[in-house]
Amino acid sequence: MSEMIHSLEVWLLEYGVWGLILVSFADSSFFPIPPDVLLIPLSLANPSSALLYAFYTTLASVLGAIFGWFIGRKIGRPVLIKIFSEEKILKVEEAFNKYGPMAILIAGFTPIPYKVFTIFAGVSNIPLRILVIWSIIGRGLRFFLEAILIMTLGAKAKPFIEENFTMVTIVAGVVLIALFLIYKLLQKRKQVV
Template sequence: MSEIIHFIKDMLAEYGLWGLIFVSFADSSFFPIPPDFLLIPMGIANPDKALFYAFITTVASVLGAIFGWFIGKKIGRPFLKYIISEKRIATVEHYFNKYGSMAILIAGLTPIPYKVFTIFAGILKVPLRTLVIWSIIARGLRFFLEAAIILTLGEAALPYIEENFGLISIVGALLIIILYTVYVMVKKKKKASSS
């Protein structure tokens, strides 16, 4: 399986920006290869375009998330069962039950397959606006963070990201969850005191 993925990745790399757009869109809806595999080498090869690549990757990924949401809404579980196991579906369902729409944020920042969450958001009829907002935040943070690391470390960015990005993204997701929770609590407190 990994040989097939490497072959597809190499083939998409030949298309440059169009390959990056395709893989960014498809990763959020139906494809097994995350865009980081193209974004990072392209950013290292052209550091002056690293932020532009991060922007394009974010936009295409959010559009793919919308497509994934429609897949979930129209086809639902049968499609999910086709691409992942029942055990993984149960795990995703657990995340949505525990964290609500914040599960989209967590998946968007971490190495968890994002498409599963966008499709599941459609199945659960999470408002499309909510999906788009969390997708912009999560995917933007992830891809712009990678671009920032590329701009800071240059060619050393690839091994650094490979070794540390999972941990960095999980910490980032936890910080956002904490900040959001504090924001919601402060908002509720203000509302309670004004009534």
């Protein structure tokens, strides 16, 4: 399976920016290959265009998230009902409606499979504008950070990203969750007072 995915990555890389746009769109809704595998080599080959590639990746990823949302809206619930009980689905929906924007942001920034969150946003009836706003922020942070690292570190960026980027995004995600929970706690205290 990994050989097939690697062959697909190499094939898509031959299409340059169009391959990057296609993968970025598809990754946010149904495809198993993250756009980073094309964004990084394209940006390393042409560092002066790294920010432009990050923009294309972010834009296509957000458009793919919208498509994932529509998948969730149209066919997500019927499929989930065949796999899980209605009670479990409602519990997850309740949590997603409560923490959805933060979940979308964190999934967009970290290596968590983003497509799961875009589809579930549709299933949970998260407003499309919420998905779009938090997708732009999460995906934009991720891809522009990679582009800036490539522009700053040059060829050293690839091993740095491969070895450290996952941990950096996870730590940043944990910090975001902590800040969000502190914010919610402070909001509750204001309501009590």
